[in-house]
Amino acid sequence: MSNYHIKHLEEYFQVYRKSVRDPERFWEEVAEEHFVWRKRWSNVLSWDFAKPEVKWFEGAELNITENCLDRHLRTHGEQTAILFEPNSPDEEAQHITYNALFEKVNKMANVLKAQGIEKGDRVCIYLPMIPELAIALLACARIGAVHSVVFAGFSAKALATRINDASCKMVITSDGSYRGAKTLDLKAIVDEALLSCETIEKVLLVERTKNKVTLKEGRDLWIQPLLDEADGFCEAVSMNAEDPLFILYTSGSTGKPKGMVHTTGGYMVYTAYTFKNIFQYREGDIYWCTADIGWITGHSYIVYGPLANGGTTVMFEGVPSYPDFSRFWEIVEKHKITHLYTAPTAIRALAKENIEYVEKCDLSSLKVLGSVGEPINEEAWHWYNDNVGKNKSPIVDTWWQTETGGIMISPIPFVTPTKPTYATLPFIGIQPALMDENAQELKGNQVEGRLCIKYPWPSMARTIWGDHDRYRDTYFSAYANMYFTGDGAMRDEVGYYRITGRVDDVIIVSGHNLGTAPIEDAINEHQAVAESAIVGFPHEVKGNALYGYVILKEYGESRNFDNLKKEINQQIADKIGPIAKLDKIQFVPGLPKTRSGKIMRRILRKIASKDTSNLGDTSTLLNPEVVKEIMDNAL
Numbered sequence: 001m002s003n004y005h006i007k008h009l010e011e012y013f014q015v016y017r018k019s020v021r022d023p024e025r026f027w028e029e030v031a032e033e034h035f036v037w038r039k040r041w042s043n044v045l046s047w048d049f050a051k052p053e054v055k056w057f058e059g060a061e062l063n064i065t066e067n068c069l070d071r072h073l074r075t076h077g078e079q080t081a082i083l084f085e086p087n088s089p090d091e092e093a094q095h096i097t098y099n100a101l102f103e104k105v106n107k108m109a110n111v112l113k114a115q116g117i118e119k120g121d122r123v124c125i126y127l128p129m130i131p132e133l134a135i136a137l138l139a140c141a142r143i144g145a146v147h148s149v150v151f152a153g154f155s156a157k158a159l160a161t162r163i164n165d166a167s168c169k170m171v172i173t174s175d176g177s178y179r180g181a182k183t184l185d186l187k188a189i190v191d192e193a194l195l196s197c198e199t200i201e202k203v204l205l206v207e208r209t210k211n212k213v214t215l216k217e218g219r220d221l222w223i224q225p226l227l228d229e230a231d232g233f234c235e236a237v238s239m240n241a242e243d244p245l246f247i248l249y250t251s252g253s254t255g256k257p258k259g260m261v262h263t264t265g266g267y268m269v270y271t272a273y274t275f276k277n278i279f280q281y282r283e284g285d286i287y288w289c290t291a292d293i294g295w296i297t298g299h300s301y302i303v304y305g306p307l308a309n310g311g312t313t314v315m316f317e318g319v320p321s322y323p324d325f326s327r328f329w330e331i332v333e334k335h336k337i338t339h340l341y342t343a344p345t346a347i348r349a350l351a352k353e354n355i356e357y358v359e360k361c362d363l364s365s366l367k368v369l370g371s372v373g374e375p376i377n378e379e380a381w382h383w384y385n386d387n388v389g390k391n392k393s394p395i396v397d398t399w400w401q402t403e404t405g406g407i408m409i410s411p412i413p414f415v416t417p418t419k420p421t422y423a424t425l426p427f428i429g430i431q432p433a434l435m436d437e438n439a440q441e442l443k444g445n446q447v448e449g450r451l452c453i454k455y456p457w458p459s460m461a462r463t464i465w466g467d468h469d470r471y472r473d474t475y476f477s478a479y480a481n482m483y484f485t486g487d488g489a490m491r492d493e494v495g496y497y498r499i500t501g502r503v504d505d506v507i508i509v510s511g512h513n514l515g516t517a518p519i520e521d522a523i524n525e526h527q528a529v530a531e532s533a534i535v536g537f538p539h540e541v542k543g544n545a546l547y548g549y550v551i552l553k554e555y556g557e558s559r560n561f562d563n564l565k566k567e568i569n570q571q572i573a574d575k576i577g578p579i580a581k582l583d584k585i586q587f588v589p590g591l592p593k594t595r596s597g598k599i600m601r602r603i604l605r606k607i608a609s610k611d612t613s614n615l616g617d618t619s620t621l622l623n624p625e626v627v628k629e630i631m632d633n634a635l
């Protein structure tokens with residue numbers, strides 16, 4: 001029996017049982033056999049969910065880049081580590097070997113050091129999907145700096161909030177970014193953000209689009225001349241297993257984004273182990289995850305997981321629709337992709353287009369398909385399975401979160417029989433629980449409740465940067481001794497899990513988590529707005545879209561409502577980013593509220609979803625007349 005590479009269902013059950021019966025022994029074996037450590041741990045796990053405090057591989061020392069790079073040089077030096085496919089199909093793809101990647105990472109690490117970055121410093125990375133993005137993460141890890149990647153679609157304000165929250169010392173960015181037919185002026189966004197950031201000492205600039213930028217004397221530097229001069233070797237810094245590796249922000253149900261802190265040893269072990277098994281990655285495979293490295297999926301399953309396994313990982317700079325809707329399928333054909341890991345929102349968008357776009361491409365290299373980010377609906381699942389997988393490539397519907405660091409519930413391809421819309425079985429070492437309204441665990445099968453995890457796993461986030469109380473309150477206070485995920489789920493008659501969606505005020509739009517509160521804050525800043533509430537409603541491509549109910553200070557008939565809607569959306573784009581724009585805006589005289597003043601979002605959700613036959617319990621509703629008015633004018 002192999003712990004590391006599971007190949008049969010029976011083996012899965014055996015290994016799972018072992019991982020639950022003696023988690024410490026199990027993870028110790030995995031850690032010992034498959035990674036290089038500079039110093040061994042003194043204790044595998046200590047934990048207390050009440051504090052909460054979780055430590056894996058305490059006392060151990062390592063550097064994750066030695067596991068992702070150095071150790072592969074002898075055996076895989078000339079194999080492609082990163083395969084970069086640019087935005088435009090006319091620009092040549094780049095095959096960066098492990099040898100070349102090693103040198104690039106070492107050089108960048110030396111540049112960071114020369115620019116004053118030391119172990120423990122936070123470095124903000126605001127880059128498009130170009131190789132320098134992955135290299136920057138690894139360069140930080142090489143010298144023990146904590147990276148904080150901010151998705152390069154976020155606005156200046158959102159960027160500034162994140163830089164300030166973590167007191168970053170440096171930003172690594174580029175002159176611009178290509179996204180389909182558009183060019184974005186990233187440097188200008190950084191300049192605007194930095195007007196309200198005091199901790200940034202240096203800005204390093206990657207040249208990508210060659211658009212005109214202004215450099216601030218003493219602060220901004222082009223990175224290429226520095227790389228040219230830098231030495232090709234940088235001694236890796238010894239990190240404690242529990243030293244932070246990175247911070248990554250995720251939206252919460254209250255205003256401020258949460259800086260989830262991931263540490264080094266456990267994160268490495270779990271992302272590498274899940275990558276190997278959940279994708280059944282073999283020597284020579286070409287694995288492509290279409291996420292952006294700005295999200296956790298990119299951190300764990302474009303960079304760290306694949307590289308820790310000596311794999312070939314594809315980075316795609318562009319979008320599925322440019323130059324046309326064949327782009328994804330052409331990339332699969334061109335690079336003979338064996339693994340495609342994408343999001344339901346992309347699948348739905350592509351399924352709407354002419355099937356010719358898919359059929360004209362040779363997809364025979366594909367072996368495994370993945371889905372992540374939101375529940376995959378039945379129709380999208382079948383379209384993916386039939387047209388992309390040709391009924392021969394299993395779909396791994398992987399459920400997990402920024403907070404979990406790695407995949408938690410998922411089939412293992414060729415091992416776990418799949419079932420449309422089901423993430424199926426808990427991965428090795430993961431102990432889920434479903435809880436009812438009275439905080440009792442629902443035992444047995446065919447039950448539905450709130451999804452919790454009962455036992456620590458190696459890649460769980462350890463805290464929220466600068467706010468451990470919020471970490472405890474958000475994840476460990478709803479149910480004693482459990483991690484609460486914020487999701488609802490059901491367990492079917494054989495024990496398969498189906499994730500039903502968020503149970504809090506987070507809405508997933510095109511796979512992006514959006515908290516309602518920060519969007520409402522942005523709307524309310526408009527001078528004409530008195531109050532607002534936003535909810536999600538089903539959208540055939542995005543999964544959910546946003547519906548805003550807005551109360552104006554003065555509801556004059558003479559107003560230009562269309563302009564006002566545009567201004568509100570612009571305000572949202574400026575404060576958060578274009579992904580948070582509202583699809584529908586309804587101006588309303590009031591919002592349905594309870595007697596204690598809480599907005600009854602449930603009612604607003606029903607109206608937005610055109611599902612008003614039964615509004616449920618409205619006995620606590622203070623102002624029923626408002627509900628009728630809103631329903632009569634719903635969009």
Ligand code: 7RM
Binds near residue numbers: 297399402512
């Ligand atoms: C990896 C990622 C986390 C939230 C999570 C869920 C939802 C993610 C699935 C899913 C159903 C899935 N991290 N979610 N994967 N829901 N099936 N396979 O997406 O932090 O950005 O989002 O996404 O609600 O709590 S995330």
